[in-house]
Amino acid sequence: MGIQCLTTLIEEHYPSRTWRTITPRGELVLDGLSVSRTLSSSKKFDWVHGGQYGELRDHFIRFFSRLRDSGIDPIVIFDGVDYNQEKRETILRRMKKKVRNVFKGIINDERPSGSAFPIFTDVVFCETLKELRVKFIFADGDADRDTARIANHYNCPVVANDSDYFIFNLKAGYIPLDCLYWDQQPVEAKLYERDRFAYKFYFDHNLNLIYLIPAIMGNDFMDKVESPSLKRDIKATKRRAIKKGTQIKEIIKVDDDNFEDKLEILYYISIFNTVEDFQTHLSKIPLDDGHDTVSIIDEKYKDAKEMYDVDKISMADLVESKNLKKANGTLLPDIIRQQYRKGFIATSVMVVIVLNKYIVPVMIDNPHDYTAMRIGKHIRKCIYMILSPYLSESEVTETTITHYMEEPDDEMVSWTNVSHLNLPCIDDVIGLSEDKRIELLCEVMKTPLEVQAKLESKWKLVGVSLHYWSQHAHPDIHLIEALVLCFIRCSFNETVCPSNKVLDHRRDEKWLKALHTFAQWSCTYYDAFRLNNVLMNPLPFMSPALLFNGKLVMHYACTREFNVQKRKILESSNAKAFFDKLVSVCTCT
Template sequence: MGIQGLTTLIKHHYPSRTWRTVTPRGKLVLDGKNVSEIVIDKNWLHGGQYGEPRDHFIRFFRRLSDSGIDPIVIFDGVDYNREKSDTKLHRKKEKVKKVFNAILEDRITDSVVPIFTDIVFCETLKELGVEFIFADGDADRDTARIANHYNCPVVANDSDYFIFNLKAGYIPLDCLYWDQQPVKAKLYERDQFAYKFYFDHNPDLIYLIPAIMGNDFMKRMKPRSLSGAIADASQKAKISGTEMKQDEKLDMLYYISTFDTVKDFMTHLSEVCQDSEICSIKKNYEKAKELYDVGEISMVDLRESKNLKTANGTLLPRFIRQEYRKGCFATSVMAVLVLNESTIPVMVDSPHDYTAMRIGEHIRKCIYMILSPYLSKPEVIETTFTHHMEDPHPREERVRWTDVRLNLPYIDDMQYLSKNERIEILCRVLETPFEVQMIFIKSELIWKLVAVSLHYWSQHAHPDIHLIEALVLCFIHCSFDETVCPSSDLPDYKRNKMWLEALHIFAQWKSTYYDAFRLNNVLMNPLPFMSPALLFNGKLIMHYACTREFIMHKRKILESSSAKTLFEKLMSVCT
């Protein structure tokens, strides 16, 4: 993420211990994706223990609040210009490989973000009343512009922020000491960086760093002629006793700083590089300056931004834009509206089975049908990654909805339908019988989306009764017990055939609930949404599925009459 190699360079040659220590107060702008991933469960192999990150998020933001900090969180939006499509596909591919290696070869090489992590984070922000917004596209520029508007630092974990012209500086996440009172931080200031590396005579020279080193939007430039010129300059500097070091990236920084202007640098390139290389570097520089040299924008103005257009070229309806900004219209659904495309999430799933997301194909077709007036084609291109290949590649499928035998309204109609009418549509899509619909009403409405998803899952995944009981018991435990069950207290079970089958079955439930959540969004949220943090603990559910003491656990958890009644109702939905 960010500029290749820049974090390492700064860590070695401009370490945070040399930065100014500050005690943040007032506004602080946070990169949502970065913050949501700092607490990724290292034991993600069971599909996610979502209560644990929720507790961590709550503690994190309460510590900020106790220290007088008023955070604003900015989330990534849709890659509407397709500038990061290659980067995104590469990351999906790497995620599949990590899952494959971890499950089959018992090699957990890196963290994998479980499917509900971002949703749990967003729901927790709503619960805490923390201000947040979804950007149109990549959030970095908007994060920087909002920080400039409020004249406050950015908190993130992205080397791009070393280059942005931030008025109040940048605090890397590991330099925000939030677990102490008052909260303190180490503040990176670009002016000081420029002074350290001799860029202070012309700040525009700093944009040559991403232009040459590359980032998520630009490929790294590696012309041999330029590398040779840098090496020659480094050798001459070494002989003369000046500061250039034996470090390729550091040498490049000092080399750039020897020029008075960007124009001088480009003129010099004409003497050492080919025309095509000069053209590419010049193009990258212009792109980098546009990206990193930002102004400011208020939250009010960002909410009214109209950069996003539908796939058929029309303006996005205001009511959809408003729902999207406040986290009530999934980014993945917005991507369908804007791009006519959908990238299916990578699940923590058995490598021996086709992706668990297959179970929601009917639900997704209905979503596409409802969105169809704004699509440019009568089909949506779904990109899927599967787990059964060591070198996975994206598989594209053109999905049509002509076989959907339901008379569904279009998205514009949702404004004029009552809540009950929209609930009825959701139940029709999820094939929910009337008797199941009537189980959870009014006071228990919070469980209705869970119940209809549970019914759909049981009819399409055909789980064994023991696995149904394990899942429902997990729901009861997570929603009734205020203390999160630490995953470290639970044993690891042998990853045999039974374990893999259970992993796949539970991945199918998560897939169903994920698509039901998106359908609920498209219908303008007629049903309340219960956070997965209050439902699903992957390690706990695998414990219930694999332990011989299941009956004993069941008896203990269902001691209260309310827990037992809810358990019986949820089981009746499936059986």
């Protein structure tokens, strides 16, 4: 994320004068997506089976407990809706990479570089924050600017895994997540400070020169400048430096040539006294590439300065921010905005409200099957119908990416064929009783009210999802029992079953079928979670960390010893009675 290669350049090549070691205390602002994804990408978490959520939750708890034990008060800021759609291409590119990773991990049985995060990864992270009472908030759009502004308000560092923070004007500096030594007491960190970076690269005489780095190199919002004329001038500047006896590699120590062009750009920028000097020089060099390079860089520089040169904002003021609007252009009701800020309305729901679009998540699934997300299409249509007064069109654009597709597939999804349900619009939902909203949820999920009525509160949404899954995925009784047994093992035991203690199985057709069937349950529970949000959460949401262990459920699906293991786990009469109750939820019609 951020500016390509900048993290490596800074971390590997300039530690001596750019960094200092600190012991953080008090507030510490964390980029939620960065922290969630970085902690989840550890090699010990096997994503190939669909999600080791209990182990992830334990890892998240340990991380935040260590911070608090060291006197740190964490504040987490999450990305919101890309309401200007500036990152759409970046998001789709990352999804394509995830599709490739899933194929390599499942079919070729290899661990590709990078991870394919299971669908509930960020949800489990957010639910863990609620459980620990860690302060967090969802931003309007990309969280980077708001994260920097809140850090400036508290005069504390930002922790993230995003090279954009090297450029922001952070008052108290930036700590890359791998430079936060949280697994020790007291917690220590290597702190990056922009002023030291400017001094190292001779930008300290005019800090605005720093904004030329993203303007030329590009970031998630801006493409890098591709100008043969500029490249020639950078090379010519290098030759002049060498002729004068000044070696760039003496100024910037580097052991390899992979980043030499980036280093040359940094040196090139540093020879100018001001941005105006840079622009004047650029206007005088011959431009024969058919592009107005001067104007292009000038626009990118202005955009970069606006993005990275931030003020400060309090959490309370961010809660009241009204940048997000409905797709039809009108303001969001306060209750919707506030529920979203607090994590009670999923960002994926807000994307529909704001953009009239939905990017279907990439699943850990059998690559030879069509996406398991298809199972929830009826639920999503009902969500769109409830949200329809907020939308600008009578259809929602769903974007899907699978292994079979060279390009993303856009499908216009209408809710007309569920209009007979006469579902209330979102504004009317807000005023309905809890019982009525539960009734609506069961109606959408095609589940008899008795199903949820016979389960205790925290299991109701799970039970409704199980019933819908069993009626639409048509799993055989063995797969139903495997999934329910997994739920009981994960929720009844105080200790998480470590995946390295669970046997792996040969990835044959039986294995792939089970993977797809359990992916369908994950998709059902995900869409039920979103429907519950739209209905103002009449049912409690049970974290997947207390339900689903992908490797364990796949083991139950494939082992010949299933009945033996089932008897052992269900020795308790309570466990046996609850197992029978959940299985009956799946088999009732």
